[in-house]
Amino acid sequence: MKHSEWKKIIKGKILSNLQIAPNHFELKIAAPWLAKEFRAGQFVMVKSRNETTDPLLRIPLAIHSRNGKNINLLYKTVGSGTEILSCRKKGEIIDLIGPLGNGFNYDSALKIKGMKVLIVAGGHGIVPLYLLAKVLREHKVEVEVFIGAGTEKYILCEEKLKKIGTKVHIATEDGTKGAKGYVLDPLMAYLKKENVKKFSSSAPRDVSHLVYACGPKSMLAALGRELKKYNVAAEFSLEAYMVCGIGACLGCAVMTTSGYKMVCKDGPVFDMRSIVF
Amino acid sequence: MDITTKIAGIVFKNPIWTASGTFGAGKEFQDFLNLDEIGAIVTKTVTLNAREGNLPPRVVETSSGLLNSIGLENKGIDAFQKEDYPFLKKLKTKIIVSIAGDGKIAVQKCAVCFTDKNFPAAIELNLSCPNVAHSGTKYSLIAQDPYLTEEIVRIVKKETPRPVIAKLTPNVTDIAEIAQAAEAGGADAVSLVNTYMGMAVDAYSMKPILGNCAGGLSGPAIKPLALKAVWDVYQKVKIPIIGIRGIMTGLDAAEFMLAGASAVEVGTANFTDPSICAKILKEFEGYLNKKNIKSARELVGKLRVD
Numbered sequence: 001m002k003h004s005e006w007k008k009i010i011k012g013k014i015l016s017n018l019q020i021a022p023n024h025f026e027l028k029i030a031a032p033w034l035a036k037e038f039r040a041g042q043f044v045m046v047k048s049r050n051e052t053t054d055p056l057l058r059i060p061l062a063i064h065s066r067n068g069k070n071i072n073l074l075y076k077t078v079g080s081g082t083e084i085l086s087c088r089k090k091g092e093i094i095d096l097i098g099p100l101g102n103g104f105n106y107d108s109a110l111k112i113k114g115m116k117v118l119i120v121a122g123g124h125g126i127v128p129l130y131l132l133a134k135v136l137r138e139h140k141v142e143v144e145v146f147i148g149a150g151t152e153k154y155i156l157c158e159e160k161l162k163k164i165g166t167k168v169h170i171a172t173e174d175g176t177k178g179a180k181g182y183v184l185d186p187l188m189a190y191l192k193k194e195n196v197k198k199f200s201s202s203a204p205r206d207v208s209h210l211v212y213a214c215g216p217k218s219m220l221a222a223l224g225r226e227l228k229k230y231n232v233a234a235e236f237s238l239e240a241y242m243v244c245g246i247g248a249c250l251g252c253a254v255m256t257t258s259g260y261k262m263v264c265k266d267g268p269v270f271d272m273r274s275i276v277f
Numbered sequence: 278m279d280i281t282t283k284i285a286g287i288v289f290k291n292p293i294w295t296a297s298g299t300f301g302a303g304k305e306f307q308d309f310l311n312l313d314e315i316g317a318i319v320t321k322t323v324t325l326n327a328r329e330g331n332l333p334p335r336v337v338e339t340s341s342g343l344l345n346s347i348g349l350e351n352k353g354i355d356a357f358q359k360e361d362y363p364f365l366k367k368l369k370t371k372i373i374v375s376i377a378g379d380g381k382i383a384v385q386k387c388a389v390c391f392t393d394k395n396f397p398a399a400i401e402l403n404l405s406c407p408n409v410a411h412s413g414t415k416y417s418l419i420a421q422d423p424y425l426t427e428e429i430v431r432i433v434k435k436e437t438p439r440p441v442i443a444k445l446t447p448n449v450t451d452i453a454e455i456a457q458a459a460e461a462g463g464a465d466a467v468s469l470v471n472t473y474m475g476m477a478v479d480a481y482s483m484k485p486i487l488g489n490c491a492g493g494l495s496g497p498a499i500k501p502l503a504l505k506a507v508w509d510v511y512q513k514v515k516i517p518i519i520g521i522r523g524i525m526t527g528l529d530a531a532e533f534m535l536a537g538a539s540a541v542e543v544g545t546a547n548f549t550d551p552s553i554c555a556k557i558l559k560e561f562e563g564y565l566n567k568k569n570i571k572s573a574r575e576l577v578g579k580l581r582v583d
């Protein structure tokens with residue numbers, strides 16, 4: 001799968017920046033080159049406003065989707081940078097660097113017939129996964145999506161996911177939507193129902209299911225613990241405090257089975273079995 | 278207009294350099310600017326043996342600043358010379374290699390790896406990383422101890438034919454005293470300042486944000502502190518000074534030179550805009566033009582305090 005080896009500083013025009021849920025905004029940017037070059041799971045480093053020293057650093061945001069020559073970023077306001085970003089207006093020019101990081105590997109999902117893809121998202125972890133689901137559906141791959149959040153209003157993208165033909169399972173911690181509890185519960189029930197084999201190092205790799213996940217660290221840690229017991233391949237997309245986004249500052253380190261790796265350059269997508277939680 | 282600068286007998290094409298630890302070994306930035314335009318690239322500090330680095334989180338943003346505790350993660354000097362030298366040697370700019378060690382012996386063993394008479398242009402001796410432990414001194418950093426600073430600079434000067442720039446910490450009572458010690462040890466120049474020690478706390482989790490608890494603060498937040506350090510040192514030493522911290526614009530560079538710096542190193546700003554060195558250089562030239570200053574060297578120490 002061809003994707004860009006180049007990164008650029010891009011000045012894109014804001015087409016819209018609308019609130020889609022409490023604390024969540026969708027930012028549409030005209031960025032023809034980027035829209036053509038990036039692949040699902042890659043991210044951009046966005047300047048919340050130009051010519052400022054506070055906030056000083058860029059914000060790493062996963063690319064949510066493309067629409068012709070435009071890209072969409074879906075983000076949650078979590079601090080002063082994202083608060084300022086949410087006030088940016090249509091018509092303004094926004095400064096971003098991308099595409100960055102490595103996207104999801106899904107060649108095997110396209111090549112192996114009958115492969116079923118399971119997508120697991122916690123909160124706004126659905127942001128990069130939605131595009132992956134869309135790409136896979138365009139290739140007629142069967143996709144089941146499991147979304148978890150604290151409460152109903154933070155379940156994002158459900159309608160869009162159904163529209164592209166995925167089956168969506170929902171869990172909320174307060175039970176306001178879907179099953180009450182964590183997203184792990186419906187996923188584990190599913191694996192049991194489908195009779196997915198338990199992991200053993202000697203057994204040949206099961207090619208019936210491929211899992212992709214993104215969400216808070218605690219969720220991924222719990223998911224990793226359970227998922228490792230099954231004979232499935234899985235990729236997790238990680239979040240980290242990031243400074244440069246291009247592998248220069250060595251700030252966004254994550255421990256793996258082969259030592260520290262950088263989330264920005266070596267990830268953000270990692271093989272689940274390589275991450276040391 | 279002449280924007281060259283001369284340090285330790287070496288002519289640099291301009292005084293806008295990159296600071297160690299903020300520019301890797303240059304490769305990561307080649308998509309964004311012409312590396313040959315930069316006055317000098319100071320590479321990420323290397324140590325004798327590979328270092329894993331500190332526990333994450335290693336970075337956090339503070340008001341106009343960046344707090345880091347990377348912990349000198351690097352692949353060790355052998356791997357660095359083998360893997361990064363071919364790329365660096367092809368560049369048409371000066372390369373300055375930053376080295377460090379946790380004590381006398383480690384620094385000496387590092388210095389003996391630089392026997393080439395032409396490459397790199399100079400060695401920056403990092404005596405001031407706030408995120409690693411040091412031995413042979415009652416202080417936590419080598420550059421907090423004037424005696425050890427002088428001794429280590431002398432050792433390194435003996436082991437390598439390359440000019441040595443001593444990088445100093447501002448976490449001292451009197452940085453000019455340490456600069457004088459480096460000068461006495463034979464340093465060809467001093468670069469200052471390394472980061473100021475700092476902390477960030479998460480009131481909700483009641484924990485420090487950095488995995489290593491404390492870290493080093495950089496960025497525009499500390500520019501006035503660094504300017505004062507450069508000015509103080511300029512009064513006391515004869516060797517050139519390279520000014521570091523909070524340089525985001527050409528005017529920032531000019532301010533450091535007025536305070537006594539012969540060149541500046543751009544650090545954290547590379548993270549906000551990976552092409553910023555080219556922009557700073559252009560702005561700096563614009564400033565010289567506007568002020569009708571014919572040579573960048575005329576600027577050094579010309580702060581009017583009368």
